[in-house]
Amino acid sequence: MNLNQLHLFITAVLLTSILFLGACDNSFDPTDRDNGIYSVHGMLDLLEETSYIRVRDMNAPFTLDATEELDAIVTLYNLDSGDSFQLNSDIREFEGVFLHTFTFSDGVVPDTPYQIRVENSIGLELELTTQTPTLPELQINRENDACSTPVNLVFAPLNGGTMVLRFGLEEDQEDRDGRWGILRVYDSSRYTDQVSLSITPHRTAEGIANAWGAPCSSLLRDGYLYLAIAHYSPGFYERLNDEVTDILLTTQQFGGFYADTLAIPIDTSQ
């Protein structure tokens, strides 16, 4: 290699360096902005005075700056009556992120279609619809309140929502959990228009305590068999408990619900 070839080599190296010194766009935004505008997590609670719905801009990272403002108008529609409610948000800060929680306090009507619409300033919107569960009257049929007398429980009418029941020996307290048995799930495939079940309080209590042969009085100490009821909009329970983590399902949790606890008096002396 002579001097000219050396110059050629050095020039080639330098040119290559300079050519690409500032070339190529090096910016990087990892957020998929084409998908997922908002996440919505909320339940329309038939028995609570206020229902809470959390709405979040899914493209906003977990920083105060990015979450201080939420570009969203949240409207709840009662599709039966045609009433619409523009919801206001409560904003609070949690570990460096502002959380926007919308409230609805005008009373949720059972067995009614509701739609929530979240819309931003450029017109992108998300709509979620649900049918609130019915609020069935519980009919308790039994010959007497003796511990060994079968009890027939009937929930009607139902509109396809899922009812989750469990019996218990003690209620939940502020500072401790109650004593409850297994969950009994009644989805729409297990009933037509009503859920009916028969139990024997004594055997049910024995099963919860896993103490077969124990006297009723030692199991139901305060004289009640408790029944916890959770009732969900059609399909809502199933979506909440889906084993596959589906992004769209898990970021769009919206449905009707109520939970209640009944105390069934039992004469433990019989």
Next chain:
Amino acid sequence: MKQLFSIAFVLFILSGFGSNLTAQNSAVLRVITINTEDGTPMIGATVTLSEPGSDETPALFCVSDRDGLCEIRNIPAEQELELSVSFVGFEPFIERYVFEAGERKIVRATLTPAIGEFDELVVTQQRYLTTGEVGVQRITTTQIARTPSPVAGGDLATFLQSVPGVITSGDRGGDLYIRGGTPDQNLILVDNMPMVKPFHISNLFSAFPDDMIQNADLYAGGYAPRYAGATSAVLDVALRPGNMRAHRASASVSPYLTAIQAEGPFTVDRSSFLLNARYSLIDKTGGWLTGEDQNIQFADLTGRFTIQGDDITCSITGIYTYDNGEIVPTRNIDHTWQNIAVGGRCLGYSEFFNHPLDVSAGFTSYRNEEGTPVQSERSSEVKQIYVRADFKNQIGGLPVDMGFGVNIKTYRFELNERFTRFISLENVDRTMPVVHIYTGTEWSPGNSLTFYPGITSQFTLDMPFTFEPRLRIAWQPGGSNNTQISAAAGRYVQTHSGISDERDAGTVFVVYKPAEVDDPLPSAIHGLLGFNQRLGNRTSFNIEGYVKRHYNIPVSKWNPEPRIEIETALADGLTYGFDIKFSMDASRYYVSGSYGLSLTEYEAVSGDLGAWIERPVFSYSPAHDQRHKLNLAGGYSFAGFNVDARWELGSGKPYTEIFGYDFFFRFPVENPGFDPGQARILYSEPFNGRMPWYHRLDLSISRDFSLGRSSVIESQLGVINAYNRRNIFNYDYGVLERVDQSPLLPYLSLRWVI
């Protein structure tokens, strides 16, 4: 096990041990080529036998292998022939022999460096092409040393990154993706010891500095039957023996690491040792040099003992490597991995043997962990006890390679997931012996066309035989020594898989998992076609096209949330592309360039993947699908200085975008009115984004300073990422920060050799 012993016995008999199957009217010549400077074997020396004074191209020739051995068969008896052993830069070894019928002659040819200027030295009969080279990259220590590396000399890892088709996940992690394959689909052999990951956490380094390597062969696909247990690529590294004639020692230091090496004979020309130890310093110097903390440590220790007899060469090798540090500096997650390997290998080429016999045995262990700096949270380990024997024979006039191996593999892993609300504990401890048998031959229907068919099979105690046919074809049009068209194809099966969270470049933790009894084995079919052209003595041009079809690749099930899944789905993969290489090599300068185009696509049933994608079958480009890669390198020597430069350009690799940032609620236990919810980042559709292009220029200038007769200071001044390009490594979803690869890193390295 009865099967195994039967096969071993049959192969042993077929090897012609002690028999005289060679045609009785011809002879065999085995040549051991020795470098007179240090008494060690020479690779690539051309050995020819011809009639004295003949100008014709010799029909009897061979090229010395990594053991310095080559063999010529079917030599006519009772005829005077001239043996010539030549190598660039060395005085040729020339002697005349008359062979007796049935004779097996062993010649130790000692080559002495040519004295004086040999800029334009041309060695007659130098053979530039060995046949059937498609998919093969023969790596020499010279090539490694030329690649700018922040230590004196060079390192195999730095060089490998300049090879088209070889992709890393950035400048950290030590993972190599070769032509669409993943690291667990690679077989790495170091003197026949199977090692899982002898690469350091800084991708600039492996356990193999240039001065420890005899040579290395990278088979990017279509490899020969003797290699089994990997579906993508093979890296076969041969370490050099210690100096057989003189004691040498060196010590080096650079901002990246410090190293010491010692070698020398126990008995001159008979036995030697070689010791090498390196320890990283970059965690101490990186902050000062780059302004960024470099929280990585690594070390390696290699020892080698070699005995060289008249007709046998044996070596015992031990390697230990250790790596620890943060792949993503902001994440506070430590990765640790260790390799331990101890193995012995003997090559017998006695006149008593009809053919050379190669036997290896040893133990290797690999363990990788991930966790916080104070506690390991998951680990995976592979231990291997291996024995292998490789024979040759002549059956029906054809040379036949054959061999078998037993590899008793023990897989252990413990996972303790902490990332999400999900808790999963999965522990596995399983031992699985894998037996590998192979045979292959060479058939030339004409002078310029050669076929290399072969077959490999593996089996375990609870899995049937695999069927792995292989074929290589080489055609040298017109019998030219400068032009070759070659092709290769074959089927490849492996009995294990590596599972990692591919979505996250910030983790290199891999769960090595044996194939389950009823699972289909991961397999691949390769097809390669190559054209190689030499233009004179200095210039070569090579183009290769390839396609690889992978089946049953276990990929971790998709989950929108960042956590490792041990449950896998099976994907099929297709990789195709081509590489172009050009090199011009003279004594004072060299220029090389390569470009690789590659496309890799995986396909799986969406339901199996657990993905939320609605399409029934999901196709995606995995994280290592780098479409374009360009490498330019050059160097020039003047006034005792060597200047080297390397520039690399790569297109962006796929990554999984963030679908969104969310607070999740466990209804009805939690309520948005009172509870904050659980913060989570959700991944979008797998690998739906691409990172920006990558490019980097590395420069170095080196010079040796003599300090008397036997003492030299080798110095190198250089810079990695010379124009301080911000090349992205990944985006850390944990802390929502972009993580870049190393910034401009200047260095001065010194090595004192005595």
